[in-house]
Amino acid sequence: MVGYVVEKEVVLDVALRLKRLLEREGIEVRLTRDKDAHLSPDKREDLSRRAAMADSSRVNLFISIHVNATPTHTAQGVEAYYFGRAQDPRVVAQVIRENGGGELGRRLTEEAKSVAERILTDIVAQANQRYSQRLAETLGRKLSQATGSPYRGSFPGDFFVLRYAKVPAVLVEIGFGDHPSEGRRLADPAYRERVAQGLAEGILAFLAQGAFAR
Numbered sequence: 001m002v003g004y005v006v007e008k009e010v011v012l013d014v015a016l017r018l019k020r021l022l023e024r025e026g027i028e029v030r031l032t033r034d035k036d037a038h039l040s041p042d043k044r045e046d047l048s049r050r051a052a053m054a055d056s057s058r059v060n061l062f063i064s065i066h067v068n069a070t071p072t073h074t075a076q077g078v079e080a081y082y083f084g085r086a087q088d089p090r091v092v093a094q095v096i097r098e099n100g101g102g103e104l105g106r107r108l109t110e111e112a113k114s115v116a117e118r119i120l121t122d123i124v125a126q127a128n129q130r131y132s133q134r135l136a137e138t139l140g141r142k143l144s145q146a147t148g149s150p151y152r153g154s155f156p157g158d159f160f161v162l163r164y165a166k167v168p169a170v171l172v173e174i175g176f177g178d179h180p181s182e183g184r185r186l187a188d189p190a191y192r193e194r195v196a197q198g199l200a201e202g203i204l205a206f207l208a209q210g211a212f213a214r
């Protein structure tokens, strides 16, 4: 439970809505899960199997959808992340949380960090990072426009699930489930449809730029 909603329920619902919208545009969509189940009961294995889907030659984009939370329960807005070294402490805390939290989260963040450090010497990874950053920026802005939720920005982070992505890959926080009004909105199916529409528009806008020849 993240405040007013259960994260895995909201993000699965949004993912299914997004899939329908994109398929209508002729885009093939594969979900890392299409029912309410983990790919593996082990968090590391679960994240690794999801990550493997971003490392497939048949995939052009990889998007991981999440619901945000903050200790003060007062923040609202959307954020987008791409793989890279987290710079400010707030982002580091967010990364650890999304990497499983606690001791496990810290361990997986260390592993991802060592991969992120290698980007500095890898021009192919650098190019993919730029496209991922652009995708994050486009998704964040379109999502904010579609929902009216403030855009808080796009940031680099050492996310385990993104670390080996060979294609533009982002992690999107669609809103704060623990904010008194945003949390309640996220519980509303009509609002989730707008979230999915914003994400679909962002994906279509990014693909229309056509600038990420591989």
Ligand SMILES: [Zn+2]
Pocket: 007, 065, 066, 067, 098
């Ligand atoms: Zn999450």
